[in-house]
Amino acid sequence: MSPRTGRPTDSPKRHDTRIRMSDEDIEILEYCCKATGKSKADVIRDGIREVYAKIKK
Template sequence: MTKKLGRPTDNPKPHKLTVRLDDRGLEILDNYCRKNNITRMEGIRQGIYKLDDEK
């Protein structure tokens, strides 16, 4: 059996998370993403990376 081919990437994302947000958290995320023209997942990634920058 051959391996299934997908879009090549330099930054694979093999980990899947499920996140539960309240209404306020979703509103904050959606407003940020709309303002910066990014997806929700990219907004979440940027927030996680920002936590590392605060060290």
Template sequence: MANKKMGRPTDNPKRHRIAVRLDDESKDILDKYCEQENVNQMEAARRGIKKLKDELK
């Protein structure tokens, strides 16, 4: 009987994966934001995506 491998329990599982290519300016902005806010790149990307919500029609 094989047991399913489990990670840490979460209320907000991250099921979707994306890959992004950035120019130098965008990478510099991302790095500075991450350092300033003490977050990883994926958390910074999620925050940026959520800010786009207000622009949806």
């Protein structure tokens, strides 16, 4: 059996981060996921990149 498992990717996700969220934050996140068809992780990554782009201007 191969030592590598899962799908091959050009952008491996090796780090985990945990956050605490309010009920309201969860509702907003779930709404965004349903509206965009993206996963929670993808919506959060997009948000991080959006904030980073604003800071870098």
